[in-house]
Amino acid sequence: MIPETGYITAAFKIGEGPCERRRVVAWDGDGNALVPDAIDGRLTIARLEPGFQWLDAEAAATDPVALIPGGGWVAEHRDGSTAPVVAWGVGLDGAMRAYVASGDRAVSADDFEELSFTVRHPAAEGEL
Template sequence: MIKADPGYVATYAATGSRKRGFSKEIAAWDDDGHPMVVNHKGLVRAESISGYESVIHDGSPLPFAFIPGNGWMVEHEDGKREPLVAWAVCTYGGGDSMFVLPMFTEEYEAWRSGGGTWTGAKMGGDPDPVRVVPEKPGDRA
């Protein structure tokens, strides 16, 4: 048995009572090269679960380290700026290539309580292009 690198998933089609397909992360490869996944019975061959279709490499970035974003801002196309929280160092499935993504917060609510203003935020990304710039305009190269 060989531990699987992150990023590989087994895909399953909708069947009978299941109206939607789903995927399961490949946990290991057996000695014959078959993908193994975890279900309620433990580690099993992926094809033993009904609806099995194939193994694919999931295209979602997998962060494995974070670098503080101190002193940098994210600038949107509309000119809005917000602090860069961190750089997420990522890979696609543990391969040799790595890249970084800017991480910033997206405010989704604000309220007053206890003499202060509180905001709720979530970590976000933006499907639209963003620029990462120094916090102080004079620091631009």
């Protein structure tokens, strides 16, 4: 087994929602990506897991490694609706992203293009 030292994720499509991503933590002797199996408590071959779609090095770079509170910032969506920024996240790539609540999870504009939004602080005038 060879440890994965980069930021590669395996994407899985389960049901109607967006793909679930699990970090690749190692490679076996045959070059298969290994991901944690939370139910069995062991590493499994990603491509053999139900719903496996692909491996992705780019998406993992946007995963947040640190979060700070939203601080009163507001997201303005394309349709004119607004939502509070619940957190700011710093990704593995070093970029800062705003996260808003969407259903039962927090998402950034990078997660889904249709959720594209601009952010502003209520105390500021105009778009920042």
